[in-house]
Amino acid sequence: MNGRHAMPVAQAGGGPAAPALEALHLRKEFPVGQRLWGTPRAVHAVEDASVALHPGRATALVGESGSGKTTVARMLARLYDPTAGTIYYHGEAVRLKRSAAALRQYRRNVQLIFQDPFASLNPVHSVRYHLARPLQIFGHARTRQQETEQILALLQRVSLTPAEQFIEKYPHQLSGGQRQRIAIARALAVQPRVLLADEPVSMLDVSIRLDILNLLLRLKDEEQLALLYITHDIASARYFADDTLVMYAGQLVEGGPSEAVTQEPKHPYTRLLLSAAPDPERIKAGATGMQAIGARGEIPSLISPPTGCRFHPRCPHAMDICRQRFPQRTELGGGHWTNCFLYGEGEGQGQKASARPAVKP
């Protein structure tokens, strides 16, 4: 949290591969039910999450509700302060100061789009007001005329045409897809380098979802934005994102290029997610009705989460060691990695190996 002594090696070069925003070992606990007596309890929402967002690349964060994916986005947007861990913006450690000036400086570069476009726009203000505020606050527009020009340009960039008609409208006069476009335009008004999209399409109608996703993809390419796309729909992550991270109960369990993660899933949880996702291809095989899937159940309580790998109570391959500790990351090649004992013990191997001779004769 202080200084840049823990700076990751990957970004030392500052070349094109350097991430725009990187978070290392983020952890977040929310205190619950504080009482005078008894031990304080906490929801362990995120446990050791590391995310790197590169300019011009989209990264998807996939998980069920309660997996902590939104908490990660909110920490990256500085809405929550991490309990532990460091955020780097272009290699520079972000100081977690909550002053208005510091937050504004940070949010000049990092913007968040919320899930629900029906709740994220103020119903008493017009489109003009929503888009003018960031322009004024961040000093992008000095005069009223500049402001109007920029708002019209923004509306055109998010394909709300004719822009002149939309500028005076109020949120209730817009459809869900149009509102989400306004929310995107509002985030773009700041001219950010990093865009965090928290389930931007889950509240929208099917035919509009692709429009919004394609819009985000186009903007990402045009402006070289670093994009984080949070979703529960792994099929859309495959379509939309270059990289995919899978999160379960606050722990990142698998990650890598989207094709590798979705076509050759390694972690049992990723496999479960993929087998549960609706896939009409299955009916081609002549199957009728729903086919059963292996694991069942739901995300465990995060107040007293399962020890070790949090997926072990649902995992069909659970071993003793899974209950004892969380596996280290295992590299599978091509940037694909997973945290699972089925594929080796990762960096923790040395530690384990030293304990082994005592057991073996």
Added chain:
Amino acid sequence: MAISVGTRTLLDVRNLSVDYSASNGAVHAVDNVSLTLKRGEILGLAGESGCGKSTMAYAITRLLRPPAYITGGQILYYPPENRVRAAVVSRLSDSDAAQPDGAIDLLQLSNKQLRGFRWNELSIVFQSAMNSLNPVLTIGTQITDVLKAHRPEMTGEQRQRKAIELLNLVGIASDRIKSYPHELSGGMRQRAVIAIALALNPELIVMDEPTTALDVVVQREILELISSLCRDFSMALIFITHDLSLLLELADQVAIMYAGKMVERAASQDLYLNPRHPYSFGLLNSFPNLHGPRRTMGGIPGSPPDLRAVPTGCAFNPRCPMAFGPCTSVLPVLQPLSPAEQQRLIACHLYDPRLARGEAPSQEQFAAGYASLHEKGKSR
């Protein structure tokens, strides 16, 4: 418990129309829709928001309240012959609602008759389980309430036993009978709601987006449950959702609605492999695929029309990549695709030999049509 399942019709909706009256004109939410449902069949209703799929289901269950009005049509229900509860049916058959062929017109039932009909013959599962359970009653009480109202001859002990049986059926442990809804997870609550819907072993269940608020894994479990229950009890199901990809796996038959009209109806496999209506094609291509090549997709440009002023001719024509002359002037009617395929219904001029210019378009032509629409959209 199985009831003789023939290929006989269970429900026959004829030319149903529903309007919402608004100060600035009537909204034609459902416009002259006909559909038939066989016993034990799972029918999926799909379409974008506002296409009238929920209104349609509420009309069938007679749950519409003003400002919605059923302005025309018939909903004929064919009661099964060898039912234990023949008493309910015979009471219904005496009324004005009875048709000469033994059918009952649900639109003619009085409130009292409706009370007997609902839950005995037809039950409904709503979208949000959180809102459809009473937060101050245990789920056991909510199940026994149904039995108390409809099976007054049962003793308390019998009801309790039946409630436990139902909970086990949907995969809830019997010690949960004393749990309040807030003590259950979203998936468990939805299971409890399904248990209540099954309480009287109805012939038909209507489910309105029952899994939309659930996570993928839980959603899958619930769908598996629904699918196996329908098979075991040979219940018919009308399943409403906007997620066509899951519907195709679950349903036997799928009906696609657009702007208050049914545009295509086909067996789910046929629809997936070979969608015939341009709208069905576009809808299917709005879902990213998990397998196969990663293709670029654009969805369907534009948005559904205002139902107060639906475009003349085919309502889909302003968004349709295949629109031609008659589409803007002549209203397409739902008819069999070809004399050979009587089961496959479509409302599109492309397949009408009197209007179409030539051969019906192939899937590649649909794809090309949509691609050029997207190109136009970009340059705009």
